Amino acid sequence: MIRVRYAPSPTGSLHLGSLRSVIFNWLFARHHHGKFLLRIEDTDLGRSRPEHTTAIYTALDWMGITWDEPVVIQSERTALYQQYLIKLLAEQKAYYCNCPVSADLATSTDYKIYDRICRNKNLTSGAIRFKLPADISTNNSASINFTDLVYGPISFDLNQLDDFIIARADGTPMYNFAVVIDDHEMAISHIIRGEEHLSNTPKQILLYQAFDFKLPEFAHLPLILGRDGRKLSKREAAVAVEDYRLKGYLADALFNYLVRLGWSHGDQEIFTKLELIEFFDLDHIGKSGSIFDLDKLTWVNTVYLKNYTAQQLLDLIIRDLDPVYLTKFKLFQATQILALIDLYKARVKVLTELAEIILALDQAPVSYDQAELVKWVTPDIADIINTNTKTQLAQLISNWEALANWSAPEILASIKQLCADYQIAMPQIAHPIRLALLGHTASPSIAELLAIFPKTEVIVRIQNIINYI
Numbered sequence: 001m002i003r004v005r006y007a008p009s010p011t012g013s014l015h016l017g018s019l020r021s022v023i024f025n026w027l028f029a030r031h032h033h034g035k036f037l038l039r040i041e042d043t044d045l046g047r048s049r050p051e052h053t054t055a056i057y058t059a060l061d062w063m064g065i066t067w068d069e070p071v072v073i074q075s076e077r078t079a080l081y082q083q084y085l086i087k088l089l090a091e092q093k094a095y096y097c098n099c100p101v102s103a104d105l106a107t108s109t110d111y112k113i114y115d116r117i118c119r120n121k122n123l124t125s126g127a128i129r130f131k132l133p134a135d136i137s138t139n140n141s142a143s144i145n146f147t148d149l150v151y152g153p154i155s156f157d158l159n160q161l162d163d164f165i166i167a168r169a170d171g172t173p174m175y176n177f178a179v180v181i182d183d184h185e186m187a188i189s190h191i192i193r194g195e196e197h198l199s200n201t202p203k204q205i206l207l208y209q210a211f212d213f214k215l216p217e218f219a220h221l222p223l224i225l226g227r228d229g230r231k232l233s234k235r236e237a238a239v240a241v242e243d244y245r246l247k248g249y250l251a252d253a254l255f256n257y258l259v260r261l262g263w264s265h266g267d268q269e270i271f272t273k274l275e276l277i278e279f280f281d282l283d284h285i286g287k288s289g290s291i292f293d294l295d296k297l298t299w300v301n302t303v304y305l306k307n308y309t310a311q312q313l314l315d316l317i318i319r320d321l322d323p324v325y326l327t328k329f330k331l332f333q334a335t336q337i338l339a340l341i342d343l344y345k346a347r348v349k350v351l352t353e354l355a356e357i358i359l360a361l362d363q364a365p366v367s368y369d370q371a372e373l374v375k376w377v378t379p380d381i382a383d384i385i386n387t388n389t390k391t392q393l394a395q396l397i398s399n400w401e402a403l404a405n406w407s408a409p410e411i412l413a414s415i416k417q418l419c420a421d422y423q424i425a426m427p428q429i430a431h432p433i434r435l436a437l438l439g440h441t442a443s444p445s446i447a448e449l450l451a452i453f454p455k456t457e458v459i460v461r462i463q464n465i466i467n468y469i
């Protein structure tokens with residue numbers, strides 16, 4: 001039975017790279033009809049924060065990722081770790097150490113080889129160190145070998161290792177210890193995680209061996225890189241998953257993009273989740289780091305935006321952007337908002353842009369694009385407009401007042417009729433209408449747009465621009 005886990009430390013916001021690890025684990029479990037589990041690694045009490053744990057749940061929920069057994073919380077398992085620590089101490093595979101440096105090392109990343117000074121002191125308190133097995137510590141060429149499912153055969157020179165700390169003096173277990181106990185207790189079959197953990201793997205393998213636990217398979221995922229070739233950082237792009245939600249990226253688009261960042265299935269770029277579950281396996285994960293490309297993510301997002309229904313997008317605007325979104329509208333009802341979403345969804349890059357455009361349409365323009373105004377609505381540009389723009393617009397208003405149906409075909413017919421009557425080209429009247437309605441001239445088909453607005457509102461806005469010039 002395939003059993004995998006995602007084991008985040010809630011010490012900061014959820015990074016894109018972590019989200020990709022979750023997705024790979026989840027797809028691997030679903031593909032093999034296995035189990036995907038969640039474990040919160042919060043033993044570093046100084047750095048773990050409940051709000052980061054909440055952010056992890058929120059991000060997974062946003063992605064539609066579910067786990068199959070109750071969440072394991074490391075800070076609730078102290079007694080379990082204690083049992084295993086006592087076992088190692090009793091078997092003389094670990095020892096207490098009260099060197100001041102041990103307290104520092106437990107929190108420092110500045111790793112120094114420990115001189116084993118406390119190994120034979122038989123202390124009864126302090127930090128606890130793992131005793132490297134004698135056959136390893138005396139053999140100069142000793143190495144630990146394993147086959148990584150992404151990188152292939154890996155060999156670590158054990159001379160680089162020392163008696164590493166497995167529990168702090170306050171009794172809390174260190175990452176390398178807790179992770180092994182938990183992966184064993186949770187019967188994890190495959191450990192799929194970021195490449196940054198590769199250097200921890202030999203220590204963990206030593207612990208598996210010390211406990212005589214069955215070794216899981218390991219698959220380390222190459223990093224997500226910035227354009228500078230280094231691990232993607234804030235300097236290059238937003239790295240927190242939350243930021244992408246707030247910027248208006250769709251969860252399914254981000255999911256799709258992140259899977260392709262390091263995994264491939266021929267040249268296919270766009271996948272449904274079901275296709276991904278069907279196709280995903282570890283053998284098509286590349287060994288080299290993948291460069292994060294915001295333009296490509298944005299392109300994937302536009303594909304999803306186009307394919308979603310207006311109702312799906314409205315639900316997402318309310319859920320992901322602003323729960324009180326609908327209350328902000330003065331003019332439009334839900335049916336009109338849905339029609340506007342349909343009209344605009346293929347013209348925007350992100351959900352926020354869509355929401356903002358529609359919200360802006362709800363209000364009469366407070367100003368007009370001056371250059372466009374000069375070009376299309378003032379008397380000194382084109383002859384026919386010189387003398388007749390106001391008249392044309394005023395005529396249009398009276399034609400519209402008489403229209404039986406306020407529908408796109410009838411509106412279009414009335415505009416065409418006006419063009420014929422005044423012998424003007426379509427933009428000469430369509431642009432002044434756009435300016436009146438929106439304040440600028442960029443819009444989809446004018447008749448379709450007008451039909452969504454209440455007729456009375458359109459007339460008020462045209463009257464406004466007539467009064468303005």
Ligand code: GLU
Binds near residue numbers: 041194
């Ligand atoms: N807690 C570790 C982290 O957040 C991951 C541990 C693991 O996957 O083995 O980076």
